[in-house]
C-alpha cells in the first residue's frame with residue numbers, strides 16, 4: 146500500500162481516547178472495509194456474554210463460579226451486597242496496613258522498620274505483581290520487592306543470599322488463591338527455614354493472600370501470621386492483579402493503587418460500550434479474530450518500546466494463553482484454540498528475533514507499544530537535534546515500516562506515559578479483550594482444565610522417588626541397575642522415570658544415593674552405602 150493510502154487508513158481507523166490516554170492504530174492489519182459490519186452479529190453476542198458475566202452469571206460451568214474481576218475496581222457492580230462490602234473493606238485494609246508499615250506502626254520481629262517485600266507465589270499470583278513492580282517501581286520506592294516464583298533450590302539460595310542482611314526487615318507475602326500450590330508452599334517453607342536459621346520469628350513477618358478456608362489460610366491462622374488478606378472464588382489467578390494479589394505488593398512499594406484501580410475502572414467503562422469503534426477491547430479482540438480467522442494457531446508478538454513494559458508480554462502470556470489455549474469449545478467440539486504470545490522490548494528485540502519476523506514464517510502479528518513521554522526530565526542532545534528517546538521513537542517506526550514493507554501485519558498501541566493509571570488501563574483492556582475473543586471463538590476463558598495433568602504426573606514421580614529410595618535404603622550396600630530397581634519395586638513401565646530420578650538423586654547430596662559408573666550408562670549401578 147502506498148504511503149498516502151496508509152495515512153488515509155490510519156486516520157480512518159485510529160481509536161483515540163483522551164480520557165484513557167490511549168490510541169490504538171489498527172490500520173496495518175489487512176482487514177477489509179466491511180469487516181466490522183460483517184462481524185457485528187458475532188461481536189454483539191460477545192458483548193451480551195460479557196454483560197451477563199458482569200452481572201454475575203456462572204461463566205465458569207465446570208468450576209461453578211462467577212467471574213468478577215471487574216467488580217474489584219467498581220464494587221458497586223457486584224451482584225451481592227456482601228461481595229461489595231468485602232471488596233471495599235479489603236481495599237481499605239490494604240491501604241491501612243501499608244500505611245502502618247510505612248509509618249513504622251507495624252514493626253518487624255526485631256522492632257525495625259520494614260524495608261523489603263519478598264513475594265512468594267507463582268503464575269497469576271506473581272506475574273501481575275512482577276509486571277507492575279517493573280513498570281512502576283522507582284528508586285524512591287518505599288519497600289524494595291523481590292520474588293520467589295518457582296521451586297528451584299538454586300533460585301532460593303541466590304535470592305536469600307541477596308536479601309540475607311535485611312531479612313529482619315523483610316515482609317513476606319505468601320500468595321496462593323488455592324493455598325495448595327506446591328511451588329509456593331515449597332518457597333514458603335524454605336523462607337521459614339531461613340528465618341528460623343537467622344533466629345527470627347517468621348510469623349511476625351509473614352502475610353497470606355489466599356482463598357478463605359484454604360490450606361494456607363488455615364496455616365496462617367494457626368501460626369498467627371501478621372495478617373491475612375482474602376481472595377475470592379470469582380477472581381481467577383490471571384485476572385487477579387486488581388485484587389489483594391496485585392494491590393498489596395503495589396501499596397507496600399508505595400505505588401498509588403487508587404490510580405491503578407481508577408485506570409482499570411475507567412477502561413472497563415469504555416470497553417463496556419456496544420459500539421465497536423468506540424470500544425478499544427472489542428477492536429483488539431476483533432483484530433485477533435481477523436488474524437486467526439477464529440481458529441487460533443497464530444502468534445502474537447508484543448514489543449513495547451519502553452523498558453518499564455518489558456514484563457508485559459510475560460504477563461499477557463499467561464492471561465492470553467491460559468485463557469484461550471483450549472482443546473474444546475463450549476459445545477464440546479475439539480477445536481485446539483490458542484494464540485502464542487511472546488516478546489520482550491524494543492529496540493532490544495530488533496537485535497534478536499526481528500530478523501526472523503522479517504524473513505521467516507508469516508504466522509504472527511505484532512503489537513507495538515509506544516509510550517509518548519520518554520522521560521520526566523529533558524535529555525542531553527546526543528547529536529544535532531537528537532536525543533536517545535528520539536532514537537527509541539525512530540527505531541519503533543523503522544521496524545514497524547520495515548515489517549509493513551514485507552506485508553507483515555501490526556497493531557500499535559500508544560499511551561501518553563507510564564503511570565499507575567495507564568497500567569490499570571492496559572490491564573483492564575487486555576482482560577476484556579480476552580473475554581470478548583473467547584466469546585467470538587466460543588470457548589471458556591476462565592478455566593484451565595489441563596494444567597492439572599502435569600501436576601498429577603509430578604506427584605506420581607515424587608511417589609516413585611519415595612519408593613525407590615525406600616528400596617535402596619532397605620537394601621543398603623547392594624547395587625542395582627535402573628531396570629533391576631524398576632523390577633524390584635514393580636514399576637517396570639516407569640523405567641525412564643526411574644532412570645532420570647536416579648540421575649537426579651546422584652547429582653544431589655540429599656539422600657546419599659551413589660553410583661558405580663559404567664561405560665554403558667544404562668548398566669550403571671546405584672546404591673546407598675551400608676552404615
Ligand SMILES: O=P(O)(O)OC[C@H]1O[C@](O)(CO)[C@@H](O)[C@@H]1O
Pocket residue numbers: 267268269270320321322323324325326329382383467593596
Ligand atoms: O494462586 P494459586 O492457587 O497458587 O495458583 C497459581 C497458578 O496456578 C494455576 O492454577 C495453574 O498453573 C494458575 O491458573 C494460577 O495462576
